[in-house]
Amino acid sequence: MSLVVSMLTFLVGVLVLSGGAHWFVNGSVRFAEWMRVSRLLVGLTVVAFGTSSPELFLDTVAALRGATDLAVGDLIGSTVRT
Numbered sequence: 001m002s003l004v005v006s007m008l009t010f011l012v013g014v015l016v017l018s019g020g021a022h023w024f025v026n027g028s029v030r031f032a033e034w035m036r037v038s039r040l041l042v043g044l045t046v047v048a049f050g051t052s053s054p055e056l057f058l059d060t061v062a063a064l065r066g067a068t069d070l071a072v073g074d075l076i077g078s079t080v081r082t
Helices: 003-035 039-064 068-079
Strands: none
Touching: 003 039, 039 068
């Protein structure tokens, strides 16, 4: 794959990720308003789960494939902050 194609693929990925994050946060705010709850409560629950779900998916797949060292390493790395 050429450098130009790689750079374009990267830029498209960043744009899609950014747009998806914007859509997710706006949807969460609308959900909070619809449920008549605090935006903070929604941020601490729905958004927190949404941002942690990729790690949960990775750890589940790794554990099912027998790569428990990867799952444990990802778990420790995602929770330990320096």
